[in-house]
Amino acid sequence: MKAPASEQRKLLDLQAADNRVAQLQHALRSLPQEARLAELQRDSAAARKEWAGVNGELEDAKAEIARVEGDIETVAARAKRDEERLQVSSSSKDIQGLEHEIASLKVRRSNLEDIELAVMERMEEIEERLAAIVARRDDIATEERLLAAARDEQKERLANQLTAAVSERSAVAGGIQSDLLALYERQRDRYGVGAALLTRGVSLGSNMALTESDLAAIRSAPGDEVVFDPESNCILVRTEESGL
Structure with missing residues (x-):
């Protein structure tokens, strides 16, 4: 030719x-923020999964507390009833039996209160872990939001540059x-x-x-x-x- x-x-x-x-x-296909955003999405998913697991522990602990408190109320009510019966009983055999049962109930209540305290301490530790997960999840969300905004801004800028470059290319090609x-x-x-x-x-x-x-x-x-x-x-x- x-x-x-x-x-x-x-x-x-x-x-x-x-x-x-x-x-x-190429710049539009490989924005630098995309790789980090993908990492943050994985971190966010992992944090949500971890939060669900730890929150399940907290719900179990709350249910255990409720059961223990119910048992304590039952023991207290029974001890109160025995105390009332003891006040009016005249039978030495009944008095001896009631005193023995009241002593056993005191031990039972003390054990239940120890269990309640241990569960409450465990709940406090679980709540601290939950708070840390929520804080980390919030940090991830904040970084995601800022990065997405920066990505969108850069994408728009590059898209505008690409539009101009394509127009310039057409003008050059039109002169050949x-x-x-x-x-x-x-x-x-x-x-x-x-x-x-x-x-x-x-x-x-x-x-x-x-x-x-x-x-x-x-x-x-x-x-x-x-x-x-x-x-x-x-x-x-x-x-x-x-x-x-």
Whole structure:
């Protein structure tokens, strides 16, 4: 294909515009906040699971306290009844039996109160663990909120830049003759790079120095002849920097 050297040089501007668009697209796909937000979501899920487990312990402890308090009330009521019967009883046998039962009830109540105290202490420890989990969960939520806001702000900024870059790319492409543009697009779609500068015998498409035979072939090609990088297959644009 033939195209004026001035037209071929426009391909360098088009490739730069495509590079800019690709960079912005990559930046949008790999926002730095996303990885940390994913970690925080996992941490948040783990905190919720831990809170549910510890809260279950607390509910069990509350149920145990309720049972123990119920037993204490039962023992107290029975002891009160025995005390009342003892006050009015005249039978030495009954008095002896009531005194024995009252003593047993006192021991039973003391044991129950020890259990109640132990459970209350356990409840206090559980509540402290719950409070720590809630505090950690709140910290996670705060960091998530701030990071999400920063991500959204950066995403909007990059999206606006991408819109502008795509518009600029279209403007550059619109100034290139159609057959040359079609060739550039085809090479870029196939090989990832559409055009590159040949500078001092090095192709910036492959970042490799061309062989003497390749350079000789390019030297012999007319200035309006479109030539290709033998390594990357992109269009090689020749300028005064090419070292030919």
